[in-house]
Amino acid sequence: MAHGPQPGFKRWLYTTNHKDIGSMYLWFSFAMFLLGGCMALVIRAELFEPGLQIVQPEFFNQMTTMHGLIMVFGAVMPAFVGLANWMIPMMVGAPDMALPRMNNWSFWILPFAFTMLASTLFMDGGAPNFGWTFYAPLSTEYAPPSVTFFIFAIHIMGASSIMGAINIIATILNMRAPGMTLMKMPLFVWTWLITAYLLIAVMPVLAGVVTMMLMDIHFGTSFFSAAGGGDPVLFQHVFWFFGHPEVYIMILPAFGIVSAIIPTFARKPLFGYSSMVYATASIAFLSFIVWAHHMFTVGMPIAGELFFMYATMLIAVPTGVKVFNWITTMFRGSMTFETPMLFSIAFVILFTLGGFSGLMLAIAPADFQYHDTYFVVAHFHYVLVPGAIFSITAGVYYWLPKWTGNMYNETMGKVHFWLAFIGLNVTFFPMHFVGLAGMPRRIPDYALQFADFNQIASMGAFLFGAAQIVFLFNVVRTVQGGKKASDEVWDNPEGLEWTVPSPAPYHTFSTPPSVR
Amino acid sequence: MASESSYYVPEQSRLPIFATIGMFLTAFGAASWINGGSSYIFFIGALAMATVLWFWFAAVIRENMAGLNSEQLKRSYVWGMGWFIFSEVMFFAAFFGALYYIRTFSLPWLGGEGDRGSSNMLWEGFESTWPLMVTPDAAVHGDAAKVVGPKDIIDPWHLPLLNTILLLASSVTVHFAHVFLKKDRRTAFNVWLGITVLLGAAFLFFQVEEYLEAYQHLGLTLESGIYGTTFFMLTGFHGAHVTMGTIMLLIMLLRSVIAHHFKPDDHFGFEAASWYWHFVDVVWVGLFIFVYVLGS
Known part of the structure; x- marks a missing residue:
């Protein structure tokens, strides 16, 4: 316990320290964010003009597939787990995660799994090309041979997620400092508790569905083949039973981060703490009974269409509670607009916009028009980029001084924010229009009338990409040095993490603090 | 906390x-x-x-x-095992859910019944039955079909019934073992745990017997349409879990007999293995009802 970090690379290979592991998760996630981002830029470069310009359709499909898989499983999820590793033990007053060795295992699986996934790009027949949702029979009967490697990569990254989630639950339920009752936990801890539950509930279902694919492809089973009595639509049901809670896995921790940042910079306590907890739990519950809203056009009985339509609309209620609480927290607060706050406010506004387009898509008869168009692409990028990515960025700026002991460069942070904010809106807002006008998603070529908006979107994408270079530069500079941060860093922020020195010592809370 | x-x-x-x-x-x-x-x-x-x-x-x-290991640390292991078992429950839920969807919705639709009965246009002449002895492929293409159904299926009231009795009994014997461990009666613990391991091995033996019969005499294979698919995937994953559980309990037995591990008040290794064992037992009850009895 008393030892500090070992020198050299072995520190990172063998570490059991939640801060080391948190940092590795975050750097890995950023690397994947850049890789997935480069793939997005290939897509946008190809779509800059109608007609085939740069890549062949086959490779274009591999890019859309890998971009989605890498961003979901490689960038967003590990980033949240990295933040959880860094912050949850400090927020609940624990010396480390509950199961530190398993924590290391959960992390190190990921680089191996993604090496395996990325290596499919160089295999005969190319990488998976069936979209990140890998619908059968595209992903079974018509899949390239590399699909087998894709399946096993999913298996081990699923194992990593499940172990990570078990660790987080055990930490939260078992390691809180004396006096920290459940309803005194910071919201980031609450949202992660519920997220971890969702992960353990649905990652095995993902393992199940890729196993069914594996058996259909190689061992002659008939899960997704009507010739043997199976049904390709079965794939979509099982996949989305995983996939919809997965969407919330990527947004609930974001709610927690924003709920920590907004009160600090509005200098008011969070409005409606307990309603935030109950809203999070309601969203998690509803996430299990809305999955078929991804499948309105696939052929379902009318009762199914109606049920999934109304259940989906219900989600707007707890989400509305949250947005209301964030706005009310800011209302008449002494607001200042440091970088984390800028990202958080953009989160509230743009995530709400993404939520509204989600409501439009929830209307089953309307969805028949929007389905598989760029409108859907616009919708989920509006919830994921300003939702997940902006909140992670906000969290990094917010806690970076605590991690490194140095303040980041505020001007550079603001430049990053405005470039990213403008870039993302220029990229994704026009997609609403081309989508409503009928441009289908996942195609390398399109009709002439969509050209203008696509050119605008492509320019925005490169701007957004460039903004991330500013971010990288700022973070590296802060790690290396800079203005020293105080222990509190911000103006009277709430939470145990601000009671320890900056930078946080290698081991915090070896003896638990007492919480009033 | x-x-x-x-x-x-x-x-x-x-x-x-x-x-x-x-x-x-x-x-x-x-x-x-x-x-x-x-x-x-x-x-x-x-x-x-x-x-x-x-x-x-x-x-x-x-x-x-x-x-x-403090009491608090031991609780971390308890939470860990509990949530691991929950993840296993969800893995099986995916396959049980697939079986339910096939039987309740997609197969009747394929046979022309219900809301989506128009699917039958692609497979004219196919009738939805369970167990599915004639696949849509066989119904349409006759002898030229690539995926044909099984000739017969496993009778639930022979080997599966025997296996149900064996596995349910093993859940009881492992509980007896636990009770004797808590009373510090080492020999009784070893004996009851040994019986549990034997029951698990016997279950696996009969399961293999059943598979051999299915493959050699009944034409019931992984390739025999959706019935064989769901039958073998559900019972197969369960069998794999019984194998794991038997190995776990065997290791617990060896730890007790050879290394004298476990104390009456400190034996979570054994307890975790026994939880796992009860879990595979419950899954089997689900299999016996939904795959064997209601599937025949």
Whole structure:
């Protein structure tokens, strides 16, 4: 316990320290964010003009597939787990995660799994090309041979997620400092508790569905083949039973981060703490009974269409509670607009916009028009980029001084924010229009009338990409040095993490603090 | 939730990175083997994985016996095992859910019934039955069909009934073992645990017997349409879990007999294995009802 970090690379290979592991998760996630981002830029470069310009359709499909898989499983999820590793033990007053060795295992699986996934790009027949949702029979009967490697990569990254989630639950339920009752936990801890539950509930279902694919492809089973009595639509049901809670896995921790940042910079306590907890739990519950809203056009009985339509609309209620609480927290607060706050406010506004387009898509008869168009692409990028990515960025700026002991460069942070904010809106807002006008998603070529908006979107994408270079530069500079941060860093922020020195010592809370 | 002052945080450890390498080689090896490559990498990986787990568990046992584990730390292991079992429940739920969807919705639709009965246009002449003895392929293409149904299915009231009795009994015997361990009656514990392991092995023996009959005499295989698919995937994954559970209990037995591990008030290793065993037992009850009895 008393030892500090070992020198050299072995520190990172063998570490059991939640801060080391948190940092590795975050750097890995950023690397994947850049890789997935480069793939997005290939897509946008190809779509800059109608007609085939740069890549062949086959490779274009591999890019859309890998971009989605890498961003979901490689960038967003590990980033949240990295933040959880860094912050949850400090927020609940624990010396480390509950199961530190398993924590290391959960992390190190990921680089191996993604090496395996990325290596499919160089295999005969190319990488998976069936979209990140890998619908059968595209992903079974018509899949390239590399699909087998894709399946096993999913298996081990699923194992990593499940172990990570078990660790987080055990930490939260078992390691809180004396006096920290459940309803005194910071919201980031609450949202992660519920997220971890969702992960353990649905990652095995993902393992199940890729196993069914594996058996259909190689061992002659008939899960997704009507010739043997199976049904390709079965794939979509099982996949989305995983996939919809997965969407919330990527947004609930974001709610927690924003709920920590907004009160600090509005200098008011969070409005409606307990309603935030109950809203999070309601969203998690509803996430299990809305999955078929991804499948309105696939052929379902009318009762199914109606049920999934109304259940989906219900989600707007707890989400509305949250947005209301964030706005009310800011209302008449002494607001200042440091970088984390800028990202958080953009989160509230743009995530709400993404939520509204989600409501439009929830209307089953309307969805028949929007389905598989760029409108859907616009919708989920509006919830994921300003939702997940902006909140992670906000969290990094917010806690970076605590991690490194140095303040980041505020001007550079603001430049990053405005470039990213403008870039993302220029990229994704026009997609609403081309989508409503009928441009289908996942195609390398399109009709002439969509050209203008696509050119605008492509320019925005490169701007957004460039903004991330500013971010990288700022973070590296802060790690290396800079203005020293105080222990509190911000103006009277709430939470145990601000009671320890900056930078946080290698081991915090070896003896638990007492919480009033 | 009250926190004691000394939560044991292990020093740096080589175990996880070696476990990662083992897991990666297993997964990568399995994929290349299935894609027509050699099987060496898979077996090397699986062996590495098993070795690392051996040393990992040994380390945890050593720490516990050295008194490093506080009550709080032990609770972490309890939570860990509990949530691991929940993840297993959800894995089986995916396959049970698939069976339910096929039987309740998609197969009747394929046979022309209900809301989506128009699917039958593609497979004219196909009738939805369960067990599905004539696949849509066979109904349309006759002898030219690639996927034909089984000739017959397993009678639930012979081997499966016997296996139900064996497995339910083993859940009781493992509970007896636990009771005697808590009373510190070592011999009785060993005997009841030994009986449990034998019951598990007997179950597996009859399961293999059943599979042989299915493949050799009934034409019931993985390739025989959706009935064979769901039958073998559900019972097969269950069988794999029984195998794991039997190995776990066997190791607990050896730990008790050879190394005299476990104390009346400190035996979570055994308890975790017995939870796992009760879990595979419950899954079997679900299988017996939904796959065997209601499937025939």
